[in-house]
Amino acid sequence: MGALPYGFFHSPKSPQRKVSVLMSIPRHGRSALLATAAVSVALAASVAVIGTADAASTLGASAAQTGRYYGAAIAAGRLGDATYTRILTTEFNSVTPENEMKWDATEPSQGRFTYTNGDRILNQGVAMGAKVRGHALLWHQQQPSWAQSLSGTALRNAAINHVTQVATHYKGKIYAWDVVNEAFADGGSGARRDSNLQRTGNDWIEAAFRAARAADPAAKLCYNDYNTDGVNAKSTGIYNMVRDFKSRGVPIDCVGFQSHLGTGLPGDYQANLQRFADLGVDVQITELDVAQGSNQANVYAGVTRACMAVSRCTGITVWGIRDSDSWRTGENPLLFDNSGNKKAAYTSVLNALNAGGPTTPPTTSNPPPPTTSTPPPPTGACAATVSLNSWTGGYVATVRVTAGQAAVSGWTVSLSLPSGSAITGVWSAANTGSTGAVSFRNVSYNGQIAAGGFTEFGFQGTGSGPTATPTCAAG
Numbered sequence: 504m505g506a507l508p509y510g511f512f513h514s515p516k517s518p519q520r521k522v523s524v525l526m527s528i529p530r531h532g533r534s535a536l537l538a539t540a541a542v543s544v545a546l547a548a549s550v551a552v553i554g555t556a557d558a559a560s561t562l563g564a565s566a567a568q569t570g571r572y573y574g575a576a577i578a579a580g581r582l583g584d585a586t587y588t589r590i591l592t593t594e595f596n597s598v599t600p601e602n603e604m605k606w607d608a609t610e611p612s613q614g615r616f617t618y619t620n621g622d623r624i625l626n627q628g629v630a631m632g633a634k635v636r637g638h639a640l641l642w643h644q645q646q647p648s649w650a651q652s653l654s655g656t657a658l659r660n661a662a663i664n665h666v667t668q669v670a671t672h673y674k675g676k677i678y679a680w681d682v683v684n685e686a687f688a689d690g691g692s693g694a695r696r697d698s699n700l701q702r703t704g705n706d707w708i709e710a711a712f713r714a715a716r717a718a719d720p721a722a723k724l725c726y727n728d729y730n731t732d733g734v735n736a737k738s739t740g741i742y743n744m745v746r747d748f749k750s751r752g753v754p755i756d757c758v759g760f761q762s763h764l765g766t767g768l769p770g771d772y773q774a775n776l777q778r779f780a781d782l783g784v785d786v787q788i789t790e791l792d793v794a795q796g797s798n799q800a801n802v803y804a805g806v807t808r809a810c811m812a813v814s815r816c817t818g819i820t821v822w823g824i825r826d827s828d829s830w831r832t833g834e835n836p837l838l839f840d841n842s843g844n845k846k847a848a849y850t851s852v853l854n855a856l857n858a859g860g861p862t863t864p865p866t867t868s869n870p871p872p873p874t875t876s877t878p879p880p881p882t883g884a885c886a887a888t889v890s891l892n893s894w895t896g897g898y899v900a901t902v903r904v905t906a907g908q909a910a911v912s913g914w915t916v917s918l919s920l921p922s923g924s925a926i927t928g929v930w931s932a933a934n935t936g937s938t939g940a941v942s943f944r945n946v947s948y949n950g951q952i953a954a955g956g957f958t959e960f961g962f963q964g965t966g967s968g969p970t971a972t973p974t975c976a977a978g
């Protein structure tokens with residue numbers, strides 16, 4: 504969204520939310536909490552402010568307060584490590600197999616399926632009462648050698664059979680599957696990556712999603728990728744695929760943003776999550792790790808706040824537990840050091856989770872009906888500015904609509920596109936026209952802008968983007 508400051512959705516936790524929090528806590532923990540609650544009630548008459556009594560002290564419990572999960576990628580081979588397992592069971596309420604459910608692990612020779620290690624991850628998650636993310640049904644990497652040597656119809660059939668078999672084995676037990684992993688190319692093309700799977704035909708991804716839905720109708724089905732951490736050509740290519748899938752009824756429920764990050768976070772990280780959410784899919788941060796450096800805690804906090812500010816961001820997974828468990832050897836990119844101590848990044852994440860935001864937009868109570876003698880409130884003026892992210896042959900425009908000194912109730916932004924440019928996609932607004940003089944009307948949830956506040960919408964086009972400042976009409 505980008506329209507609202509981080510933490511906008513934070514509100515004092517209602518009694519109703521406290522009940523749902525309580526229900527998600529293992530039974531043995533509830534009685535102690537209830538006793539604490541009773542004491543709090545008893546003290547309330549004489550003590551006005553007790554403090555932030557409901558700030559949770561673990562990542563999973565804190566995320567659960569807003570209906571989210573906080574997960575870790577785990578390795579079956581490490582589950583015998585007491586420090587590792589202690590942190591896992593204390594802090595996390597979702598697990599992802601780091602390697603154990605990949606194609607090479609689950610079908611080492613064609614038609615022979617091995618689930619021993621995948622099942623160890625599943626059982627660990629079940630024992631913890633955690634969600635289990637399935638990762639990953641089809642990917643161009645970590646394919647068994649027999650699949651690498653196939654092509655054409657033989658590979659297509661083998662791939663779809665793999666999806667069907669593995670999703671059937673885990674039917675009903677997986678919260679969300681990464682059905683397809685990393686199918687888009689890096690760089691400015693916004694196109695599919697070349698791979699043996701891609702060479703079986705462009706429809707391989709939708710075929711995989713359909714097979715997964717047929718095998719396990721309860722699992723959320725995700726597309727997962729990296730270098731998608733802001734609005735860029737690659738994330739826009741994926742955005743266009745998801746929009747196309749939604750328009751044609753191809754089953755897709757979520758998009759995973761791996762978020763293997765360096766020392767900075769793109770400024771439009773949250774806006775990028777929001778534009779996918781606006782397509783009607785959940786978004787999840789699926790493989791978070793951040794290069795060690797002075798900024799690590801800030802980047803972790805920024806990712807957390809972005810997810811909390813997007814109501815359809817349902818959870819975050821870090822790609823490992825201790826730095827020594829990370830695949831990014833030497834980069835120390837995780838929340839716990841080699842000895843299992845909490846790092847500064849851990850504290851920044853926990854604080855951001857505790858500052859919270861719900862997973863569904865807040866409902867506001869209905870205003871009293873207007874009386875006939877009361878004129879409608881005055882609506883103020885608005886202004887709009889465009890920022891462009893361009894590449895050869897295309898662009899993404901982000902338009903900020905800002906209210907003047909009075910609140911705005913409804914807005915229309917008009918601008919002129921250069922010749923040769925045509926709009927191919929719009930989010931968080933409804934457009935009239937797609938070439939030449941075009942206009943954009945607010946959608947239901949972003950028409951109201953507080954005095955001095957702003958909202959943002961965006962569109963993608965071919966050719967080059969608009970250069971002149973748009974006009975904005977309020978009302």
Ligand code: XIL
Nearest residue numbers: 601602638639684729761790822830
């Ligand atoms: C990595 C694992 O962490 C490593 O142990 C393995 O050797 C290679 O794969 N994107 C993904 C993950 O989707 O599956 C990858 O995991 C990291 C990049």
